[in-house]
Amino acid sequence: MIAQTDRLIIRESSGRDFSRIYCMMRSAGEEEISEPVPEDENEALEIYLSYIHTVYSVFGFGLWTVCLKEDPSCIIGRCGLEPCADENSPLGRIELGYLIDAPYRRKGYALEACRAILELAFGALGIEEVCARIHPDNKASAALARRLGFAYDREDLWILHSPRD
Amino acid sequence: MSGYRKLSRTASQRKALLRNQVTALIYHGRIITTEAKAKETQKIVEGLIALAVKEKDDYTTVKVMAKVPRKDKDGKRVKEVVNGKKQTVYDEVEKEIRKDNPARLHARRQMLKMLYPVTEVPQEAAGRKRNTKEVDIPAKLFDEIAPKYANRNGGYTRIIKIGQRRGDGAMEVVLELV
Numbered sequence: 001m002i003a004q005t006d007r008l009i010i011r012e013s014s015g016r017d018f019s020r021i022y023c024m025m026r027s028a029g030e031e032e033i034s035e036p037v038p039e040d041e042n043e044a045l046e047i048y049l050s051y052i053h054t055v056y057s058v059f060g061f062g063l064w065t066v067c068l069k070e071d072p073s074c075i076i077g078r079c080g081l082e083p084c085a086d087e088n089s090p091l092g093r094i095e096l097g098y099l100i101d102a103p104y105r106r107k108g109y110a111l112e113a114c115r116a117i118l119e120l121a122f123g124a125l126g127i128e129e130v131c132a133r134i135h136p137d138n139k140a141s142a143a144l145a146r147r148l149g150f151a152y153d154r155e156d157l158w159i160l161h162s163p164r165d
Numbered sequence: 166m167s168g169y170r171k172l173s174r175t176a177s178q179r180k181a182l183l184r185n186q187v188t189a190l191i192y193h194g195r196i197i198t199t200e201a202k203a204k205e206t207q208k209i210v211e212g213l214i215a216l217a218v219k220e221k222d223d224y225t226t227v228k229v230m231a232k233v234p235r236k237d238k239d240g241k242r243v244k245e246v247v248n249g250k251k252q253t254v255y256d257e258v259e260k261e262i263r264k265d266n267p268a269r270l271h272a273r274r275q276m277l278k279m280l281y282p283v284t285e286v287p288q289e290a291a292g293r294k295r296n297t298k299e300v301d302i303p304a305k306l307f308d309e310i311a312p313k314y315a316n317r318n319g320g321y322t323r324i325i326k327i328g329q330r331r332g333d334g335a336m337e338v339v340l341e342l343v
Contacts, residue, residue, distance in 0.1 A: 036334045047328070054325050058339055083327060085197045085337045090189030092197030 002064050003116040009072055010079065010113055012056055013065040018048050020075045021065070024101045032138055033099060059083055061125060063097055066113050076104040079113040081121055081130065094121070096132045096160075098144070105140070114148055122162045132158040169208075170201050183209060186340075188281045190322070191302055191310070195341040199330065203340040207322050209279060214321040214342075216272045217306040218314050223269040231260045269307075276303045310342065317343075 003010040013021065022044055025037045038044045055062035063080035067073070077100035086093040096117065100110045121127040133156050134141045142158075150158040172179055186206040190196045191213070198206070232255045235243040244251045265273060283300040287293055314321050325339045 036329055050326065051328055055327050058325055058327070083197050083339075085199055085330065090186055090196040090198065091193060 003120055004069070005112045005116050007069055008076075008109060008113055008116075009067050009069050010064050010116060011067070013048075013052055013063065013078070015049060015052070017065050017075055018045055021048070021078055024075075024077065024099065027102065028099060032135070032141070055083070061121075064117075066100070066109070076101055076109060077113070079110070079117055081117060081125075081127070084131075093129070093131050094127050096121075096130050096148075098141075110144055111147060114144065118148065118160070128162045130160050132160075134158055170205050172202060172205065184279055184281050187213070187279055188283060188302065190340060190342070191280070191306060192283050192300065195339060197327070197337065197339055200324070200326070200336040200338050203324050203338045206340060207324065210322055211319060213276055213279060213306065214310060214314060215319065216275060217303075217311040218317075220269040220272040221307050221311040221315070223266045224263045225266060226261055227264050228259055228261055230257050232256070233258050273303045273307075276306060314343075 001009060001011045022037075022041060025033055038047065051062065061081045063078050063082055065075055066077040066079050067075045077098065079098040079100075080096075082095045082097050083092050084095050096114060098110050098114055100113075118130065121130055131153075132141075132145050132150055134145060135156060145158045145160075148160065150160045153159045172182065174182060182202070183205055186196060186198060186202060187209050190206060190210055196203075196206075235254045235256050237243055243254045245254050246252075280302045283302060285298050285300050287296045310321075321343055323341055323343050325341070327337050327339055329335065330337050
């Protein structure tokens with residue numbers, strides 16, 4: 001388990017979560033999820049498994065599965081930290097990613113999960129800066145980023161610095 | 166097909182980008198980039214490490230006399246008055262240095278052709294200027310990286326795919342020293 005909040009459990013994703021996560025990603029709108037989701041389920045599964053296999057072991061973090069504490073089998077979304085390439089820095093940047101399934105939105109789950117993840121990022125992981133890429137039309141996501149303390153930087157990029165800085 | 170990727174850049178921009186990536190990889194040991202850039206960077210870095218491995222022990226140790234300023238217990242230079250002028254007092258000490266043999270010196274210069282200078286600036290505000298140092302990347306290649314790979318014939322780096330980039334879908338990878 002990665003983190004626990006009042007209502008949620010954040011844990012590493014596994015192969016068993018795939019079908020639920022794939023459904024969630026397919027049903028998400030274009031402005032909610034900017035990475036391409038393959039139409040072929042087998043291709044998506046291959047990408048998903050290789051992601052789990054490499055990213056967790058190389059970096060020690062990645063996108064995690066979010067489920068309800070009262071029913072841990074109920075997966076409601078995916079949140080986490082992702083290493084991404086950056087034009088300005090060869091070391092890349094760390095992005096906060098969050099996707100909550102439509103029936104579970106507007107309940108504060110994303111805020112709760114992201115707060116726990118940012119605490120982990122700036123604390124145990126020692127990350128100094130976290131970014132978020134948000135589509136200009138995704139007003140809810142931008143509002144969440146603002147509540148988390150992110151500041152708009154440029155184009156679709158929002159930035160949050162470690163509170164220690 | 167040509168032997169290299171143009172990476173959508175003019176020759177000078179491409180060279181600058183690759184020099185940046187190569188320097189960062191050797192300095193940090195790992196970079197995150199796109200697959201196309203990583204493959205081009207990998208070609209160059211493999212060559213540099215092979216060069217470092219080949220020439221790592223090609224030096225002679227020589228003794229030289231060095232003039233070192235004498236310092237007091239506070240670390241300040243000791244001064245003496247000569248002809249009414251304050252001058253620093255120097256001591257002559259024998260120092261052992263490693264002198265590159267011609268092949269190694271050439272290798273060092275080949276490396277410097279590709280590497281950018283790196284300056285290390287400490288995080289703490291106190292003494293930031295005093296502790297800012299230029300990092301000797303060829304020395305790192307010869308003394309830290311090359312000994313690790315002495316028994317390896319190539320394959321000093323690895324590319325790990327981490328997913329597609331948001332936006333244009335380019336594959337993002339980690340390029341790291343093995």
